[in-house]
Amino acid sequence: MFARTPAGERPDRPFTGYKLARAVLSADGTRAGFAGLTLGADQVYGAVDDAACVWNTRHAPPRKWCGCGFYCLHALADAQALGCATEHRSALLVEVRASGRYIRYERGLRYSRQRVRAIRESHCECGRAGTMLADAGTGVIGWRHLAPVCGHCAAGRAPILTLAEFAARTGGSIKVADSADPGSPIRSSLDERPLPEGAGESPIAVLSAEIALLHARLDDIQARLDG
């Protein structure tokens, strides 16, 4: 038998949390927003927004036996760790205020209302800090996904928005935190490091080259066996 957890909390101010989100830009380029990474990947939300359940519009998120609602983590370090995953590398790490109805977990919250307060971190695929946002080449109806890029990798990519320009298009009061600023000491030291050979190349291109080499070797072995 399990002990019952306390319920019915009434904090006097919203929670601060951290999460990863994809940056999106409207088709006409005038509005910006965010999209979730997995369950909420098709749902675009603004700087201030209310959660909606994608499966059942008859209940209000977060429903206990449903996965709906906004999510965030209590600790910045946990969000940074999540951002290391390959599939999350192009996401922005944002700081949010979580409010409304909520369910509190050990490491984070599921909740109904959210204010995105700051963009804390973004990373270019080459490893440098992302200072701008470029078309990621994917999207959902009406919205293009944006991916962070550094000044070196931004050339020739469009549309390009600085993080501040992106924040302004969300219609909210989102700040670009110092840690996302390339002038910050940590970022500067990271950016000054020489990149390893091949860094910045598309991982798909690298994999394709490896596969082509493997095929060539297999063909060579087959030819020897046939001979």
Next chain:
Amino acid sequence: MRLGKVQASGYVADVADETVVSETGASETAAEITKTVAAAPEAVAADREQASVSG
């Protein structure tokens, strides 16, 4: 990635807060309360509900 076990549930009013949050994550001031939608806190009956990070 998991959020872990449920600890509690509740309701907290939205606050339009222009304060930049410190590195400790604590907000410095609470300004205008902009949303006071009454919503009963959802009761938590089980201890082992898990959630994954998604949205």
